[in-house]
Amino acid sequence: xxxxxxxxxxxxxxxxNLQSIIDAIESGQLDAExxxxxxxxxxxxxxxxxxxxGLPTRVLDHREYEDREHFDRALQHYLQSIGPDFIVLAGFMxxxxxxxxxxxxxxxxNIHPSLLPAYKGLNTHQRALDNGEQKHGVSIHLVTAKLxxxxxxxxxxxxxxxxxxxxxxxxxxxxLEHRMYPQVLRWLxxxxxxxxxxxxxxxxxLLEEPLQYDA
Numbered sequence: 001x002x003x004x005x006x007x008x009x010x011x012x013x014x015x016x017n018l019q020s021i022i023d024a025i026e027s028g029q030l031d032a033e034x035x036x037x038x039x040x041x042x043x044x045x046x047x048x049x050x051x052x053x054g055l056p057t058r059v060l061d062h063r064e065y066e067d068r069e070h071f072d073r074a075l076q077h078y079l080q081s082i083g084p085d086f087i088v089l090a091g092f093m094x095x096x097x098x099x100x101x102x103x104x105x106x107x108x109x110n111i112h113p114s115l116l117p118a119y120k121g122l123n124t125h126q127r128a129l130d131n132g133e134q135k136h137g138v139s140i141h142l143v144t145a146k147l148x149x150x151x152x153x154x155x156x157x158x159x160x161x162x163x164x165x166x167x168x169x170x171x172x173x174x175x176l177e178h179r180m181y182p183q184v185l186r187w188l189x190x191x192x193x194x195x196x197x198x199x200x201x202x203x204x205x206l207l208e209e210p211l212q213y214d215a
Contacts (some may be wrong), residue, residue, distance in 0.1 A: 005032040005189040008084040010092035011039050015046020016174060017090035017111060017181050022053050024182035031189045035082040038075070040094055045203035062094060079104065086188065089125070089143065106195045108143035111181055113173045115155055116141060120148035125169035126161065135150045135159050136169050138176045139210065140184050142195065151200050153193065154184050156213035180213050 009018050018037060032169035037050035040062045050057045053083035058078060065071040076099055089096075089110040101108065114124040114136040128136045134179060142150035156176045160169065187193035193202055200207035 001084055002031070002189070002191075005030075005034055005185060006035050006083065007088055007185070008079055008082060008086075009034055009037050009088045009090050011037060011044055011045050011046040011090050013046065013091050015044065015090065016047045017177055018046045019049050020051070020182055021088065021090070021185065022055070022195045024185070027052070030182050031184050032185055033138055035080075035084050038078070040071075040092070046091075048140065055111045067101075068097060072100055076100045086155065086185075088181070088185070091145035094144065095147060101143060101145050106142060107196055109153075109181075110141055110143050110148075110150075111177055112139045112141065113149050113170070113177075115139060116148060116152050123166075125166040125173075128169065129164065129166060136171050136173070138180060138213075140180055142198070142200075144198075151198065151207075152210040153200060154180055154209070154213055155210045156180060157175055163202040183213065 008029060009021065011018055022034070023028070026030050034055050035048065036056045036058055038058045038060060039047055039058055041107065042059050049059050060071065060075055060078065061073045080103065085107065087104055087108045091110065094107065116139040119127055125136065135157045137155055139152050140154045141152045144150040158172045159175065184193065193200065202211060
């Protein structure tokens with residue numbers, strides 16, 4: 001019998017994706033163990049979510065470190081001490097430095113509110129509206145040293161309708177995110193999805209295009 005997937009979940013705010021992962025584990029839909037919930041923000045509501053479920057938490061406030069390099073070094077040291085199989089970025093509003101990315105190569109996942117490679121970076125919903133897009137979406141990808149540029153595992157799209165505001169797109173995206181993240185983690189746990197040399201393999205076949213989530 002395979003061992004549960006060991007996870008470290010990094011958050012900066014509400015932690016709704018963290019909650020979806022916790023729910024999947026507690027309902028038996030995901031064979032995983034959250035080793036720690038880590039935040040750079042002491043006030044992150046996601047820390048309260050973790051505590052309610054008896055999960056270990058750790059705050060590494062980036063403002064308390066001399067510079068980005070010292071923060072990254074402390075984060076890397078802590079992550080290595082808990083030994084996760086995968087690091088899950090779930091609304092973590094810090095760019096990881098190359099040292100961490102190299103140390104956990106092909107083991108860091110991120111969820112991004114656009115159909116990558118379109119709309120990398122911030123404010124994706126408003127930018128899509130400003131450009132008159134007809135659809136927008138969500139991507140889960142591997143993290144590399146380049147911002148929002150790693151191989152995309154899973155995507156889902158939704159229509160942009162007349163009168164939609166950025167908040168409406170965010171809400172649509174969140175409903176998808178909360179189902180998509182547990183799905184990708186299930187694939188990893190079940191070995192349906194494997195990562196070798198920066199390449200993705202789904203059911204032993206090279207994944208040349210992102211999988212599409214059937215909402």
